Amino acid sequence: MALKDTSQLPVALWAIPVPEFGGVARHVVDSARAGLPGYQLIVLAPEGELTRQLQKQGTEVITAQYGPDYGFATSFKSLLAAIKQVQPRILHSHLAYSDVVACAVIQSLKLQSLVKKSVRVPSLVTTEHGIAGNDEVYHGSSWRSRLMAGIHRVRLAGTDAAIAVSRSTAEQMRRKWGASSVNVVLNGVHGTDLLKQLESYRTERISQNIKVLSLSRLSPEKGLDVLLEAFAHFSEHNPDAYLTIAGGGPLREVLEDQARILGIETKVHFPGFVDSVQAMAEHDILVQLSVWENLSYTLIDAHIAGMKTIATDVGGNSEIVVAEDLVPAITKDNREDVIKLVAQKLTQKAHTEKPSQQQWVSAEEMTANIVNIYQKVSSS
Secondary structure, three states: OOOOOOOOEEEEEOOOOOOOHHHHHHHHHHHHHOOOOOEEEEEEEEOOHHHHHHOOOOOEEEOOOOOOOEEEEEEHHHHOOOOOOOHHOOOOOOOHHHHHHHHHHHHHHHHHHHHOOOOOOOOEEEEEOOOOOOHHOOOOHHHHHHHHHHHHHHHHHHHOOOOOOOHHHHHHHHHHHOOOOOOOOOOOHHHHHHHHHHHHHHOOOOOOOOOOEEEOOHHHHHHHHHHHHHHHHHHHHHOOOOEEEEEEOOOOOHHHHHHHHHOOOOOOOEOOOOOHHHHHHOOOOEOOOOOOOOOHHHHHHHHHHOEEEEEOOOOOHOOOHHHHHHHHOOOOHHHHHHHHHHHHHHHHOOOOOOOOOOOEEEHHHHHHHHHHHHHHHEEE
């Protein structure tokens, strides 16, 4: 398929401070593939899996030393150089580090424009992907969260438009940062392609054993210790069931030890990183017990696929998952109750039919909504 010539369109420069492929990177790749109607999308990011994926699908990329790995001064210079190179109408920052750098660069350009009228200052748009109700999830301490809240209040004052990926995220932005106007643009996906991939991976089941799946980073905020205990209870009455805990992270050895202590080590598999779509095709129930999620792509994919799910009632999860599939957020006080409830829901779902496939916002709808916001700030 021939690529469209977008060279004469106004540029939207997306500034992404991470090289690895995670939720934000998927948002960028899906958006770039869908396209921004009326705009040429160019992505600034450090070299890594994200830039490789973008280049593979034909998206224009500027690879640069940009992000926390390179420090503020270097990131500032990289972004400023990219703006001078492509002269964007829109600068769209993603993730907190990039938000702060982008705001500083825009303020610098505004000062320059007072002296030199030929200096063009792009409109600044930000998308918030990760703000938790519990400050310790991302910042680790109350003083750091207060500091970051103050910084975000200042930089939002210099931002032309703010986007949140869920209604929950928008509410946190208003509550914590005093954001006066937030546009909610849900993460959109290429649902038709997802269903085709799922179908290509599905094979005739030889065994009817219940297969439970977790797809997440192996870190404390994902509630995997609770999942292991719940599965141990569940497997007492379902001895042929097994659990796959996919992903990498610092807790792998700890979780493997826990499985041995619980006596379920032969029923739990830790494969590391996997093809998430293939894993969904091969399992029956997806469990996600995170401390916080803004709008989980894993849950969206499971929703589209019609997969049985269990998730904590945190962040944007209730905007994807029906109420009967939610369990309370895990705390020190209710941990044992949540374990029992998850085990009960596993038992219920083991004996229920697979739900039907569901509709979700498409990537094209998502990018059209983003462009509507660009048009508003460009004309103001």
